[in-house]
Amino acid sequence: TDNLTPYERIGGAETLARLVDIFYNHVKRHPDLAPLFPEDLTPVKERQYQFLTQFLGGPTLYSDIHGHPMLRARHMRFPIGTAQAEAWLQCMEKAMDQTGIESGIRQQIFDRLRLTAHHMINQWEQKE
Numbered sequence: 001t002d003n004l005t006p007y008e009r010i011g012g013a014e015t016l017a018r019l020v021d022i023f024y025n026h027v028k029r030h031p032d033l034a035p036l037f038p039e040d041l042t043p044v045k046e047r048q049y050q051f052l053t054q055f056l057g058g059p060t061l062y063s064d065i066h067g068h069p070m071l072r073a074r075h076m077r078f079p080i081g082t083a084q085a086e087a088w089l090q091c092m093e094k095a096m097d098q099t100g101i102e103s104g105i106r107q108q109i110f111d112r113l114r115l116t117a118h119h120m121i122n123q124w125e126q127k128e
């Protein structure tokens, strides 16, 4: 399994589609996240599915359609603080549990997602 991509190791398109679906079910029930998202999550799920596919070494679905991800720039119109980043990661952790993603590769994937989530932070708490 050494030369497989993380995408292949988790089970490819089928696993990723389930992960994304479960993830946004948590997002829409999380009080720190839900207000940021539109009622209809279908297009968001689609773009996240495309993005995570290429992020994990699968086909470049996202860039083929939308160009360079520029994720931080695309998140600038939403107020994202530490609470939102942690909430996002919490939803992802639960979704990975429920999708049954195996532990070895899972830690690696989660570590990269943690960095990415913290990179999205664009609001800091005011000091007294």
Ligand code: HEM
Residues within 6 Å of the ligand: 033, 036, 037, 038, 044, 047, 048, 051, 066, 071, 074, 075, 078, 080, 084, 085, 086, 088, 113, 116, 117, 118, 120, 121
């Ligand atoms: C889009 C929130 C982290 C990937 C979005 C949207 C919101 C959002 C509100 C836009 C939904 C819409 O189109 O109306 C957040 C928050 C995060 C976070 C609060 C907390 C840190 C991440 C991370 C990733 C990611 C870590 C990737 C691993 C994406 C992608 C899109 C998106 C690919 C679609 C971008 C586009 O094509 O417009 N996010 N996000 N987000 N997010 Fe996040």
